[in-house]
Amino acid sequence: MLERLFKLQSHGTTVRREVIAGFTTFLTMAYIIVVNPSILSETGMDFGAVFVATCLAATIGTLIMGLWANYPIALAPGMGLNAFFSFTVVGSMGYSWQVALGAVFISGFIFFLLSIFKIREWIINSIPLSLRYGISAGIGFFLALIALKNAGIVVDNPATLVGLGDIKVAESLLFFGGFVLICALSFRQITGAVMIGIIAVTAAAMALGMVEYEGFASAPPSLAPTFMQLDLAGALNVGMISVIFAFLFVDLFDTSGTLIGAAQRGGLLDKDGKLPRLGRALMSDSVATMSGAALGTSTTTSYIESTAGITAGGRTGLTAVVVAVLFLACLLLSPIASIIPAYATAPALLYVAVLMASGLKLIDWDDVTEAAPAVVTALMMPLTFSIANGIALGFITYAVLKALSGRWTELNASVAIIAIVFILKFTFLDAA
Numbered sequence: 001m002l003e004r005l006f007k008l009q010s011h012g013t014t015v016r017r018e019v020i021a022g023f024t025t026f027l028t029m030a031y032i033i034v035v036n037p038s039i040l041s042e043t044g045m046d047f048g049a050v051f052v053a054t055c056l057a058a059t060i061g062t063l064i065m066g067l068w069a070n071y072p073i074a075l076a077p078g079m080g081l082n083a084f085f086s087f088t089v090v091g092s093m094g095y096s097w098q099v100a101l102g103a104v105f106i107s108g109f110i111f112f113l114l115s116i117f118k119i120r121e122w123i124i125n126s127i128p129l130s131l132r133y134g135i136s137a138g139i140g141f142f143l144a145l146i147a148l149k150n151a152g153i154v155v156d157n158p159a160t161l162v163g164l165g166d167i168k169v170a171e172s173l174l175f176f177g178g179f180v181l182i183c184a185l186s187f188r189q190i191t192g193a194v195m196i197g198i199i200a201v202t203a204a205a206m207a208l209g210m211v212e213y214e215g216f217a218s219a220p221p222s223l224a225p226t227f228m229q230l231d232l233a234g235a236l237n238v239g240m241i242s243v244i245f246a247f248l249f250v251d252l253f254d255t256s257g258t259l260i261g262a263a264q265r266g267g268l269l270d271k272d273g274k275l276p277r278l279g280r281a282l283m284s285d286s287v288a289t290m291s292g293a294a295l296g297t298s299t300t301t302s303y304i305e306s307t308a309g310i311t312a313g314g315r316t317g318l319t320a321v322v323v324a325v326l327f328l329a330c331l332l333l334s335p336i337a338s339i340i341p342a343y344a345t346a347p348a349l350l351y352v353a354v355l356m357a358s359g360l361k362l363i364d365w366d367d368v369t370e371a372a373p374a375v376v377t378a379l380m381m382p383l384t385f386s387i388a389n390g391i392a393l394g395f396i397t398y399a400v401l402k403a404l405s406g407r408w409t410e411l412n413a414s415v416a417i418i419a420i421v422f423i424l425k426f427t428f429l430d431a432a
Contacts (some may be wrong), residue, residue, distance in 0.1 A: 018072075088387065
């Protein structure tokens with residue numbers, strides 16, 4: 001049955017190798033079951049319900065990817081997009097989390113349509129690489145700011161906007177220790193480095209009496225507080241257009257980049273360098289996003305951590321099925337997840353930020369018409385506390401700069417149209 005489903009022999013793999021790969025991938029991304037509820041609960045969402053939604057969304061998305069697309073790619077609620085959901089859409093813009101879930105669902109539905117009608121290739125190929133790198137780095141900087149804020153390292157200062165907090169307190173010291181531990185373990189290529197760091201900080205906090213142990217396993221919390229609570233009508237408000245676009249845009253490039261990168265690592269591309277069954281893989285991602293929104297979590301996307309399992313030998317969807325089963329089993333671990341403090345998950349956020357900022361090295365720094373828009377995009381995300389604002393200002397800067405520099409041939413229609421839409425938004429919608 002496994003051979004018929006996953007074609008193990010033709011992919012040069014075995015059941016044992018796929019199972020090991022599945023465990024490897026799971027350990028590298030298991031931190032999301034703790035970090036995601038911690039971030040989304042800032043909106044007032046029930047922590048236990050979001051924990052269950054996170055596990056179920058990861059299970060559903062990864063199962064679809066494994067059984068239908070037959071790829072060793074795991075999915076879960078995406079980092080960066082969950083922060084955008086909580087701190088920008090709900091926190092800064094003032095929308096309810098129900099409306100934000102509605103926006104996530106709509107973005108997933110549009111993603112699904114783009115995958116069916118094969119418009120995704122046109123969009124992906126038409127967006128300049130410099131903006132893609134800037135967006136990735138900007139999300140990383142956004143996560144870094146949230147991590148440093150949660151750890152008390154960066155605090156509000158009326159005179160200078162931000163300032164340095166008390167770095168001598170136990171929370172800040174544990175945060176720093178967790179961060180360097182994760183980085184050191186990652187450098188040594190220790191599987192599950194991020195999760196080990198989170199557990200180590202939590203254990204140290206428990207030893208110091210800062211966290212109270214409440215048990216290891218129990219029945220899953222109720223999903224009722226978030227299940228089917230999305231507000232689709234509220235999400236169709238004209239002011240939510242940029243939010244939906246941001247969810248869609250980031251998920252589209254995050255998923256596409258992850259799929260191509262993971263496929264290259266595992267030798268899964270065809271002779272023309274293309275990814276077979278790309279449509280199925282993208283539709284798996286979009287269905288997972290819609291399912292996750294219905295359950296009560298932010299955008300579900302493909303995880304680059306899947307390359308850890310691919311490196312361990314995973315080549316088929318059986319790897320993904322193993323990951324899905326492990327996420328489902330995590331439903332019993334809610335007591336552990338609920339006691340992990342913010343300063344224990346903050347090191348994971350800062351580490352992910354480091355990884356996402358690495359794309360800046362690929363920008364052509366000798367060409368200011370490419371470098372400037374990327375920098376504007378990256379900086380405006382944390383400084384305006386909004387991924388959407390960063391994307392918008394990056395597109396506008398790119399289009400205007402290319403036009404004024406006389407390099408019209410490098411300005412394709414899609415970028416120009418998107419830039420004009422954002423200019424109209426800032427001029428009329430935000431002014432109103």
